[in-house]
Amino acid sequence: MTSVARHPMTPTVPPEVISDIYSPDEIAVLFDVVRRKGPWRLIAAQHFATAEEYLAVSGPKNPDLKSKLTLSDLLTPTFRSYLGNFGIAYEDEVHDLYFSRKMLNMIKSIHGAKYATPQSFLFNLRAPAHSYDAGHFDGSSWRGINSNNSPLWLISIMAKSGLFDEWEVKSGQVIAYYYNSDIDGGFTYWPEGPDLPPKRVPAPFWNNGFLTNNEKMFHRGEASGPRGRRTIPDLQLNSLISGEGDNEWVIRNDGTEIARYEDDEMRFLFHYSAHVFDDLADVKRYVEHTDDLTVEKALGMILDDLKRRGKPVPESSDPMNDSGFIAALSSRYAMAPSEYPVEAPLDVPTPR
Template structure:
């Protein structure tokens, strides 16, 4: 059995996460194997290889280093050094099989409503109903991992990843102010990385101030059933170590399949890197919302108790004042980098320890 590797926690050194904010999953992740049939794997990889080009994850979700840091936490770096978003880029690209609860690729239609995956997520929560949410994939070339640990973008009734920036969703979750609107969720994550050179999955099942655990590579159509919107986790560095830095990687770089077993990263028409399948790490990420009963589902779908952006920003501002945090009122708080910095610092929460076999890469040290 491919089980997690646990790491001892020094007694008396940390305060329980749940005393300040419950960023703890409903249950710890469960390792699963043979997630997809061979026919399903052919469908999924066919879409990934023949589609594209695919954009960087960072390009799809962030416009500044401050927004990235609000999601991924501190980087054990020189705090006097101002980071740019380009400093944080790794060659990790993303596309979607489905989104908004609907298939975006015709060939993946049945998979978007996969009963096996939905039942796994329902069973994790003991819920009666489940509704597909997003179905995405990551294509990752050899890469360092500057991610100090993050959690997936959470959702609330009325506010979710489709209408709320990820940085704001992360701040809201860490604030602990919005639990009454929380949408419970779950994910089935399938990994394909046929190597034991790094490439594992680190997670903090008892909160970021408790010791981590990890699932080590290789992964062959295996992965986990997990509650990643309430659990800090990170994909570890992967691929041949001497190929993990890509000179010229920029925010608008893309990747696409080439032939039967090659992947090419380009800046516009210029090829800047090329890799073989064996050097790549692939992730298929299926997500669904769960509902305790029909009344719970109706409250979501009929929008009878939605959280709004104005309410969320007012509650955050009120909480800053209660904490004695000084800030200037902004007419455009969503685009005020100083306000983003203040929120990020006020609700700062990130892992403080890492497995010895999967250390955090330091920016500027590799």
């Protein structure tokens, strides 16, 4: 009997569509924090320094090598901040939500795990936007290396390489979407791996989403909002968004307004993630750092793997900031979806 190899970017179990994730009172608390406590920064400004770093995480399967993009060409008005992280609730109002037994039990159920600890609790808010994200997976975690202490481009390449399962920290996510419009804005995901057809949940959303293992599944938020308002010519890395009044959102550059939107044009998500452990020995390895990876060891393993495969990459004197080195590693471990829903095609960026 012939067995079919499981793609490394396939979730432990298929994602489960869930509804009524938060109570009305909890929704009010969450949106109150987002509206009152800004301004908030672009996701790209928090995680990427160059186009090569972005493309290592969210680049297409067959990029146009003749089109030299900069990070500015890839910007969309998608902003992010954190309600909690590292096992600490950042806002008093969300303390009980961050340590929610309901959320932790849901995520433990994905892996049949015995123990869990909350990790990142973040929110994204997006004005009308294109989606240049060709599909990505959330930042994986290994003992010693995670998205809190290492760049996302390295996290992505490590996950694609399949070299680090021995150090993997299991995780899961509960993601709630809020987009009160049916103008595009759905969610595309590849539960059987990026080489097979995707599935899609269309908008509108309100307090529904997924129980999922997004660190092992390619997915993307689709373009959203009025199609004629998806480009902001003055958007730049230091652009900030903040709530204005009861139902508006304003994007500014150094205090100067460049765009304004109403609630129904905006797309929001709240993304809760936890780490889970099979037993106390697993917990102790994680907490006591007795078997951690280092960035140096990870890069060494990657370079050794490429040599064995006959695809060597020269070492760099500044590997964490060398865009040519990052692009070379990314191309060696290139992996991205090959098919998109007809209703949600991939937007193609062009140089400004």
